[in-house]
Structure formats: structure tokens, C-alpha cells
Amino acid sequence: MSWMSPSYVMQSAFNASWTPLAKRYSLWLYREVGWENHNLHGQPVLFIPGNAGSSHQVRSIASSATRQFYSGPYRISDEFYARHLKPLDFFAVEFNEDLSAFHGTTLESEKRYTSRAVDYILTLYPPNTSIIILGHSMGGIVATSLLPHPNISTIITMSTPHTLPPARFDARIDSIYALNKQVLEENLTPILSLCGGATDSMVPSESCILPASRENVYRRTVFSSALEGSWTGVGHQEMVWCHQVRWRVARAALEIGAASSPEGRGEILDTWLRDGSALPPALTSSQHVILDISLRPGQFVTLPENQRLELKSPTVDQIYLLPVPKSDTSNSKFVLYLSQGSISPTAPQRPLPLRVTVRTCHPDSSGEDAFRCTSLTPSTLKLVPNPLPGRPFPVPGEGSDESEGVVFFEADINVSGNGNAAWVAVSVEGGDGRGWVVGGFVQAEVVVSMVNSFAPFLSTVSIDLSEDSISTKIHLPTLLSHVLIVYRLTPRFSSPCTESLLLPLLQHTSHPSETHYFSLSLPPPRKVLLHTHASAPYITPPAHGFNLSIYSSGECRLSSVEVTVDLWGTLGRWGMRYWSAVLSWSVALVASLIFDAWSVSGDAIPSVEATLYRFVKKRLAWFIIAAILISLIPLPVGVWFGNAGEPMFVLIAPFLMAIVTGLVCVSWWILMISMWAWRAFARILPFGRSSSRRLASTSGNRRNWIVSMAIVFLAIFLIVPWQVAFLGCWIFQFYTCITASKPAASSPSSPSAIPLMPQPSDSPSTPTPPFYEHRSPIESTPHQNRTHIDLLEQENQSNEYLLLLMTWLLPLAAPVLAVWVRTLATAGLTTPFDGDHNVLYVAPFILLLDLGPVAAGFLGSRGSQRGWLSPRWAFLVFSRIALLFGPRWTYVVFYAASAALGILLMLELVPQYWTSWRVRYR
Numbered sequence: 001m002s003w004m005s006p007s008y009v010m011q012s013a014f015n016a017s018w019t020p021l022a023k024r025y026s027l028w029l030y031r032e033v034g035w036e037n038h039n040l041h042g043q044p045v046l047f048i049p050g051n052a053g054s055s056h057q058v059r060s061i062a063s064s065a066t067r068q069f070y071s072g073p074y075r076i077s078d079e080f081y082a083r084h085l086k087p088l089d090f091f092a093v094e095f096n097e098d099l100s101a102f103h104g105t106t107l108e109s110e111k112r113y114t115s116r117a118v119d120y121i122l123t124l125y126p127p128n129t130s131i132i133i134l135g136h137s138m139g140g141i142v143a144t145s146l147l148p149h150p151n152i153s154t155i156i157t158m159s160t161p162h163t164l165p166p167a168r169f170d171a172r173i174d175s176i177y178a179l180n181k182q183v184l185e186e187n188l189t190p191i192l193s194l195c196g197g198a199t200d201s202m203v204p205s206e207s208c209i210l211p212a213s214r215e216n217v218y219r220r221t222v223f224s225s226a227l228e229g230s231w232t233g234v235g236h237q238e239m240v241w242c243h244q245v246r247w248r249v250a251r252a253a254l255e256i257g258a259a260s261s262p263e264g265r266g267e268i269l270d271t272w273l274r275d276g277s278a279l280p281p282a283l284t285s286s287q288h289v290i291l292d293i294s295l296r297p298g299q300f301v302t303l304p305e306n307q308r309l310e311l312k313s314p315t316v317d318q319i320y321l322l323p324v325p326k327s328d329t330s331n332s333k334f335v336l337y338l339s340q341g342s343i344s345p346t347a348p349q350r351p352l353p354l355r356v357t358v359r360t361c362h363p364d365s366s367g368e369d370a371f372r373c374t375s376l377t378p379s380t381l382k383l384v385p386n387p388l389p390g391r392p393f394p395v396p397g398e399g400s401d402e403s404e405g406v407v408f409f410e411a412d413i414n415v416s417g418n419g420n421a422a423w424v425a426v427s428v429e430g431g432d433g434r435g436w437v438v439g440g441f442v443q444a445e446v447v448v449s450m451v452n453s454f455a456p457f458l459s460t461v462s463i464d465l466s467e468d469s470i471s472t473k474i475h476l477p478t479l480l481s482h483v484l485i486v487y488r489l490t491p492r493f494s495s496p497c498t499e500s501l502l503l504p505l506l507q508h509t510s511h512p513s514e515t516h517y518f519s520l521s522l523p524p525p526r527k528v529l530l531h532t533h534a535s536a537p538y539i540t541p542p543a544h545g546f547n548l549s550i551y552s553s554g555e556c557r558l559s560s561v562e563v564t565v566d567l568w569g570t571l572g573r574w575g576m577r578y579w580s581a582v583l584s585w586s587v588a589l590v591a592s593l594i595f596d597a598w599s600v601s602g603d604a605i606p607s608v609e610a611t612l613y614r615f616v617k618k619r620l621a622w623f624i625i626a627a628i629l630i631s632l633i634p635l636p637v638g639v640w641f642g643n644a645g646e647p648m649f650v651l652i653a654p655f656l657m658a659i660v661t662g663l664v665c666v667s668w669w670i671l672m673i674s675m676w677a678w679r680a681f682a683r684i685l686p687f688g689r690s691s692s693r694r695l696a697s698t699s700g701n702r703r704n705w706i707v708s709m710a711i712v713f714l715a716i717f718l719i720v721p722w723q724v725a726f727l728g729c730w731i732f733q734f735y736t737c738i739t740a741s742k743p744a745a746s747s748p749s750s751p752s753a754i755p756l757m758p759q760p761s762d763s764p765s766t767p768t769p770p771f772y773e774h775r776s777p778i779e780s781t782p783h784q785n786r787t788h789i790d791l792l793e794q795e796n797q798s799n800e801y802l803l804l805l806m807t808w809l810l811p812l813a814a815p816v817l818a819v820w821v822r823t824l825a826t827a828g829l830t831t832p833f834d835g836d837h838n839v840l841y842v843a844p845f846i847l848l849l850d851l852g853p854v855a856a857g858f859l860g861s862r863g864s865q866r867g868w869l870s871p872r873w874a875f876l877v878f879s880r881i882a883l884l885f886g887p888r889w890t891y892v893v894f895y896a897a898s899a900a901l902g903i904l905l906m907l908e909l910v911p912q913y914w915t916s917w918r919v920r921y922r
Helices: 055-069 078-082 104-123 138-145 171-186 243-256 262-272 567-577 579-599 608-631 652-684 691-697 702-718 722-738 788-827 843-850 853-860 872-885 891-921
Strands: 006-010 026-032 043-048 070-072 088-094 131-136 152-158 191-195 219-223 293-295 309-312 318-323 332-339 355-363 371-375 380-384 406-413 423-429 436-443 461-464 471-481 487-493 505-511 514-519 528-530 543-551 558-565
Touching (some): 006 055, 026 104, 043 055, 043 104, 043 243, 055 070, 055 088, 055 131, 055 243, 088 104, 088 243, 104 138, 104 171, 131 138, 131 243, 138 152, 138 171, 152 243, 152 262, 219 262, 243 262, 332 355, 355 406, 371 423, 423 436, 471 558, 543 558, 567 579, 579 608, 579 652, 579 788, 579 872, 608 652, 608 788, 652 722, 652 788, 702 843, 722 788, 722 843, 788 891, 872 891
Parallel strands (some): 043 088, 043 131, 191 219
Antiparallel strands (some): 006 026, 026 088, 309 436, 318 423, 332 406, 332 436, 355 423, 380 406, 461 558, 471 543, 487 528, 505 514, 505 543
């Protein structure tokens, strides 16, 4: 946890004269109470909150920056004072907790307001002042969209889904992402993305990884599980206040103020937000120089060959010489662990005085037993965690303490050929009895396990290890490394872990930016879940291979590790990643049911229950087989499941198909129970028994119908979003179904029907009124083939199919509807709700429902079908579009549904208008 004493100063001068959105949003300046005054005195920083976020989320990072810069109230720390660094002025925009993740127009509004806020903030400072942008969640998308901007020096995003929107209900969000992709590839502004990993349950961290950019453009993705000093996953909201993360973000922002170039800012980011995947920038800097030395007898201690250096609680300054093992076959590596000390330039935040320098030495020609030593450049130099015995790692609610970190040094030693180093000199200084040092040589060979990629699914794979090694590397090139697969690793020890300086620590690396650490020595059997975000559906194709590294001080004897697939973890990943597929596939299944209902021979349309039963009994198996075959086709990553035909994922199709079928069945049962309950409740009310008849007997003329439609469409075009109209359509359809007249037993001698088409017996001199005036089957005249009971049953069943379809389409419109309600509640009508007034999306539903029983009858009319021109084929195409493209672009499902109903209206109702007009005016 982090603590602060916050206060917020509203920037009232940033008003409607700057942007009309100032009536909706606001801008605030953060100040730490008791540490600084309200005057602007430093480098500006702007914090942008995310979906449903608040400007107050800036307080954790801003407070840390203040308390690092000031050693006490109003007293600048000596470190910053000597370097003439400035403090930070933290501004934050307040979006009133808008739901920007669901609505592209809201995201655009936030972008416009933030862009003007940047311009306003810069007017408060001298010309050419630069500003640092911090963005959390969708705020990082807003921050990226501000580029290109000449005065934005650096962008740091936290838990931001850069490559894939978390909710794909709006096409405009995809357009914003497309523009941001160009910015990320080309703009020179340094951008660093911090990701929380699997602990982030709101944003999948595979979308947090920045896409590849062109050369010389700084782009870094750092997982908090690899971030030095953090070493653990961080939740979505916790990313802004977790102390192990926030102080480093604040320190990087403080240091960036002194950099004058994008390259310099990139080095600062790599210094303070490191994940250990590369050497520290200071190590390659020209200012970082380790002097060569000459050693004379008495200045060093020589260790026997093949003996490790082990110093517990060192107190004496000393140089230790370790002879390089003689080997003619391969190179070896020198590995050294330093607890809580420093191997320049790597150290914990507050290191002990203990310092270590590593050099390579060879005999000096000036005398016997004399050596000439030069600095040894490491291949790896980073800080790794040191799990505490008997405690979980990381500690729940606390994480890891950076001060307990261990510096890991690894360097290649070439022992073949002449003129190479024969000794490694380890210089230990500043020991005060705390900390420890362990070093030695290990084989450079990597343990490679060429197991079949299906083997972990079928059994347990065992990998034998060298028990006396202090550093072991394992490469599994054939195993699939994908977000949808979770492996379970179990260590096997040949001796108990007692009194170990460094308990066996597993490092899992699946991507240059993604590393996870696990303690292997917790109470047995310790099972580690290996997961990754390097490859994911709809983003990157499946990848094979990942690396494991095991660090240990050598006391624990690790004989082998066993790897298998964790079934429940894998199924959980499937469910979390394919919720949109479940939604779109459910709509596709309902469309297929409508197509099947139309395909049944005979005049009567079957009930929803009968069609569902027929689908489960006869069609489901064929659907599953077809889905499996399609899963084997190497389709693009944006289509189907986004897995490019990887055979490992063929079981996802039947898994989801079974879930979708069950959900559609359950949803229909819920609708039937709800309609039964409402009917039972309606019978109690005085008006309940006559409501359906009044509804059915309502008729109007053509002029009133056109006027009412014009008013509805104008309201959608100017005032309410089309999602509100769709919700009204669903409510009306539900009401229609619960108040529907049930067919009653009537005399066969007195049937009644709807004259949908003019009959040959009709007199030409008496024109038939338009079909839309015949809204009631109760008032119809006899027809030669269809009885009133048949038509009423057809109408009811058709309405039920339409209700089921609209029920599954409702979740696609609900998020934007929630955004609209939220906007009205927080901002009222101060700003228009732009972008959702296209009446074409909802017009087919409004027309179909307004035309009432006549239109519903066409859904089940057998005589209205005209071969290949039948509208049922539109529903077949619609269902296939939802199956292929719906999981990735969910909004496409609603557009395809509107198009299918539009085709229904054109193929069925327009010809009836034409026939009625011809009869009327011929």
C-alpha cells in the first residue's frame, strides 16, 4: 500500500473558452499537503485516468514524486538539488468516470478535451516546455492519440490495452486503434507500457504489449512480474498505487525532466523501469569505467579449482581468484549472486555498503604470481528476488521487498585457445556482516528438451537436471507458448531445502518483455502454473518454445522438473478470452434456428422448443464437426478463433459450441418462465385481460403510420441513440409475446384469416386497402386455405423467434446504452451524444415491430417463400458472418442482423406494398 496527504486545486481558468467540453470535464492540479505550496514550480506532468477512472488516482504517483524530491517539508533533497533537477507539477483530467472502453465517441471526446488541456497547461510555463503524459488503462489510448505533439516528451502507460480493445462493441474504437497503431510505429516520442500480467483481471495483458516499431523508435513493454523490485503481477486498479511500481514511475518522471533528447529519455526509462532483459544503460555508458588493476602476492586469495566462492556475512575487504575450469569442448559461464549489495550499476533501492567487482585475470610478465586484471563485461546483470523461507512468494497484499533483492551477474568465459583469461577475480568491499556472496562456474550448455508438443496434454514430461549447478537454463522449443495454455511445473528434490542462502528460484521467459519468477521451495508438492501473454488470439499467431532458468545458491539439490498441462487453468483461459465468441455464436445459433424453422416442410412454422430439440438432436454434431475442420484451416488471426489453424486448439470449437447451445436453451427457458409470470400477473390486473385485444384491434391509416415513423426516426437522429430505440423494440416485442392471444378452439365452419394477397374473386371495382391497414387477425375475413387459429399460432411463434433473437442482440447494444445513461447522469445535456444516431441500425426492427402481426406472419409464411429469393437465406448468411467474424468484431453481429431483417422487409413487405398499390389504382 501507499500513503499520501492529497489536495486538489481545480483549474477554473480552463473553461468553456478553451473547449465546450469544459462543461462536462474538469482539470485539477495535485499538491501534497504540508510538503509544497500551490505555486507552479517544476516540470508539468498530466495524468489521464481510464475507463470509469478518476482524477484522484494521480495521488499515489504524485505523492511519491513529491516525497522523493523533498527530503522534508519544503526542503529539497541533496541528490536533486546538486543536479539542478526540478520537481513535478502533476495535473489530472477528470472525466466523471466515463465508460470510455465501450464507446468510441466518448473516447474521442476525452481526446479532444485532453488535447486542449495540454495546450492550456503549456501556457502556464515558459515557451518550449515539454510535458510528460501518464495514462492508466484507456487513458493510455487517449495519451497515444495525442501524438504527434512537439511538446510531449514521454508517455508512460499502465495496464493499457494498446493492440486490442477490451470491449469490441463499437466500430469507432477500432478506428481509433488503427490511428494509434500508425503513431506507435512511426512517432519518435518514447513510449513505455507497464503491464500487470495474469493478476490484471480487467484487461488481458497480451493486448498491453506494444506492437513492433521501426528502428530507433523507443518502445518498451515491461511486465510488473519482471520489473526489478516488483517481481509480481499487479491488478488493474492496483497498478497506480502499488508502491513497488509507483515510486519507480515517479522517479523516472523526475529524471526525464533533465533529458533533452528522445534517446536520453529512453535511457532513463530503461534505468528506472528495468525488467532485466537487457544490460543497464549505465553499463555501456562512457562514464562507467572500471579501472584495470595489477595484483601482487598478498593482495588476493586463490581458491582451489572447481571450488565455489561462498561468503556468509563478509566483513573483510578481499580479492578472490577463481581458476577457470579447463575445458576444450565448450565455453563456460561465471555466475555470481550478491545479496542486498551492489555490482555497479545494479543494486536494490537502498543497498548495503557491500560492493563487488568482477574482473578477468591472466599472469603478468612482471613477476611470478602476479596478475594483470581487466573488467569482465556481463551478459546478464539484473536484480532477482530472494523468497523468504516459510513464506509465500510473493507475499499476498505486500509483494516483494526490493531491499532483499539479489544481484545476479553472469558472464561468458571462453576457455579454449591461447591468450584467454585463466582466473576470475572477485573483489569484495564494504562488508559489515550483512549480506552474502556466492559465485562459481557453470556449463554454458542449455538443457534442451525436444518433447512432442502434445505430450504435456497426454502425460507428464520429466526433465532431468544437474543437481550441483547454481544456475541452470532449460529450453523447450517444441511446446506451445500461448495465452490459452497453462502448464503446471512440479520440482523434484533429492535433498530437503534447509539453510539455503538463495532458495531455488524459477524464471519463466516466453517473450523478451515477459518474465515471471516462482519459488520452488515452498511446502511440497510445490506446483507452479506457467502462463504467458506473448502469443494470443486476434493479436499474434501461435508461437512455440519458451525458456526456463533456475537460480540457486547450491544447497538445495533439484534433480528434475515435471511439466504437464493444467486443465482447469487452460479451460479458464478459454472462457476468459472467448466471452465475445460465446455472445456472437449465440446470436449465430438463433439465426440458424430461424433458418431451420423456415426450412421445415409444410405450412406451419415449428415452435422454438421443437426447433431447438431438432438442432440438438440432428444438427449439433454436424456443427461441431464443421467447427473442428474450420479450426484446422490457417485463417488470418482476426477470423474465427484467431489461432491461425493451430491443431492444439481444435477442441475449443466443440467446447464453445456446447456452451453456446446450452446458453441458448437456458435463455429460452428463462424467457418462457418470464412470459408465464407476466401473464399470470396480468390476469390479476383489471386491464390485463383486454390488453392484447386492444393492442390487436388498433389500426391506423397510412398517413398516421408515416408520420409516427418519421417522428421516431427523427428522435433517433437528433436526440436518443439508436441503442435506446432497440431497447424499446425489445420491450415492445416482449410485451407483444406476453399479451399474445392464444389460439382457442373455434368452429371449423367459421374460420377467419388475413387477406394478405388480393384474391381472384375480389372485384376490381372495389380496391383492396393497403395490407398495413389489416393489423388484426381478429377482424379478418375468411380465407380459403388458412384458418384464424393457424395464423394466430404462426404469429405467436414468429414473435417468439424474433424475441429470442433480439434478446441475444441486446447485450451488443447494452454497453453503449449504459454509457448514454451514465453521460446523462454526470453531464446532462451539456454536450451532444454524438456518433450513435444512425437510424439504419435499428430501422428494420422498428419497422418490423410496428407493422405488427402482418410482418410477423411473414416470418412463418410458407407461401411467401420464393425459392432462392427467400429471406431465410439472409439469416443463413448472417449466422455464418457471426460465426466467422463475430468473436473478433462483435459489433459486426448487430450490423449483420440489421441487414438480414432489412432483406426480409425488402423481399416480403415491399412486394406486398406494390401488389396493394396495383390493386388500389388499376
